Amino acid sequence: MDQKSKNRYEAQAAVIKALAHPSRLMMLEELNNGKKNVTELTKMVGADTSTVSKHLNVLKNAGLVFVEKEGTTVFYQLRMPCLMDFISCIESVMEANAFEHMETVISCKTKTK
Amino acid sequence: MDQKSKNRYEAQAAVIKALAHPSRLMMLEELNNGKKNVTELTKMVGADTSTVSKHLNVLKNAGLVFVEKEGTTVFYQLRMPCLMDFISCIESVMEANAFEHMETVISCKTKTK
DNA sequence: TTGCTATTTGGCTAAAATGCCAAATAGCAA
DNA sequence: TTGCTATTTGGCATTTTAGCCAAATAGCAA
Numbered sequence: 001m002d003q004k005s006k007n008r009y010e011a012q013a014a015v016i017k018a019l020a021h022p023s024r025l026m027m028l029e030e031l032n033n034g035k036k037n038v039t040e041l042t043k044m045v046g047a048d049t050s051t052v053s054k055h056l057n058v059l060k061n062a063g064l065v066f067v068e069k070e071g072t073t074v075f076y077q078l079r080m081p082c083l084m085d086f087i088s089c090i091e092s093v094m095e096a097n098a099f100e101h102m103e104t105v106i107s108c109k110t111k112t113k
Numbered sequence: 114m115d116q117k118s119k120n121r122y123e124a125q126a127a128v129i130k131a132l133a134h135p136s137r138l139m140m141l142e143e144l145n146n147g148k149k150n151v152t153e154l155t156k157m158v159g160a161d162t163s164t165v166s167k168h169l170n171v172l173k174n175a176g177l178v179f180v181e182k183e184g185t186t187v188f189y190q191l192r193m194p195c196l197m198d199f200i201s202c203i204e205s206v207m208e209a210n211a212f213e214h215m216e217t218v219i220s221c222k223t224k225t226k
Numbered sequence: 227t228t229g230c231t232a233t234t235t236g237g238c239t240a241a242a243a244t245g246c247c248a249a250a251t252a253g254c255a256a
Numbered sequence: 257t258t259g260c261t262a263t264t265t266g267g268c269a270t271t272t273t274a275g276c277c278a279a280a281t282a283g284c285a286a
Contacts, residue, residue: 150233151232151233152231152232152233162232162234163233163234163235166234167235170234184232185231185233186231186233187234
């Protein structure tokens, strides 16, 4: 594995890591419906404002959102056109998992009959 | 935000978290070319066998791979048909970031002329 | 059994991520 | 200025991750 490839995987992982948090996913999906300010996102997430602010900073650093200031309020906007495809992919994995789990349960029931 | 939605975001985040590591991404992309055993993956990643084994366990628990034992060797196989679409999405974000960074540099140069 | 290879598990340390509170900063209006 | 709202930053405690080594487990062959 050459260094160039390693760097690429690290860069990919860095972006994915920014996506790997329930609150951040929640906010991104919300931003898919249009820009929102920190106060609105804070209410939605239900955490401390400072916590939400830091989450948004993580998203910004990963390049997943961009920022627009209007006076004292800060609006965040989605900058990831493929978000819903991304989520769909994850959901498909989850569905497959659920299906397999179901299969396992059925198979156990059958065997113990 | 209702509990049901929160649970969904947590479940999504759990899967994404499993994807958010350079070595795990590396292994998944490798598995896209066919099944591999732990020794092969270990050589590729260049870490301790135990480390790789634990990474593979993370992937298995997330439902991203499945396992097939043959005697004493264990083969892992990809169980995520959308992997390459997923990666493409991340790459598109990275490209946008690179482009924006380039723009910024150019704009700085222009301003300081 | 003994030895060898393949893989996992336990344990431990170091690093990173989370989330809260308090405080700082910024814009705006009375 | 003072007060109020919006947001970020600093600091700290807790939890989670990561990665190594050593040891355990498993299959197989001499």
